[in-house]
């Protein structure tokens with residue numbers, strides 16, 4: 001693992017692709033480096049072998065352009081914010097030394113998702129403690145963003161990902177590689193997959209339209225956002 005500017009931490013391979021991959025592509029184009037950390041291997045997914053899932057995750061990483069993707073083995077559908085997991089993740093954070101960390105939103109249907117938010121936050125904090133009995137130089141990221149994809153959660157801000165949306169869908173579709181045939185036919189052959197793509201498309205459109213663009217990804221902050229210049233603020237009021 002190498003040092004990067006932005007580290008995304010999520011419960012399952014494909015979470016990143018669904019929530020914030022467009023933003024990652026945009027930041028990569030701005031010259032920032034990106035790393036992906038999946039806390040579990042997604043072994044509770046109904047389809048595919050571990051080998052197929054590893055291949056899919058790597059293919060999606062390549063589409064996004066992230067520098068590395070590491071999959072930890074904290075246990076799909078049994079993820080806990082234990083001290084052991086916190087220290088193991090804190091060690092990764094000390095190695096990657098990100099300035100910004102993206103975590104899943106802190107509420108959700110799947111316990112792994114909100115647990116990843118808690119565990120991620122606690123690991124970011126712990127990584128900065130000098131006396132912590134783990135290897136590596138202390139490091140604490142400056143910013144933690146929570147990636148959300150819920151209608152009812154009001155984002156703190158959204159990122160225009162219009163030029164990247166097609167590639168985002170391509171990254172998501174990497175996780176359907178075990179389906180036979182042409183990727184373009186997936187949504188017709190597998191209605192559940194089609195529904196997922198439709199949902200993500202609709203949500204990105206919804207958040208995009210709120211700022212007058214085609215597609216956007218929403219993020220939530222726990223702290224308030226500060227503005228330095230009230231003249232050049234984006235998104236017009238009228």
Ligand SMILES: [Zn+2]
Nearest residue numbers: 011012015110
């Ligand atoms: Zn997930």
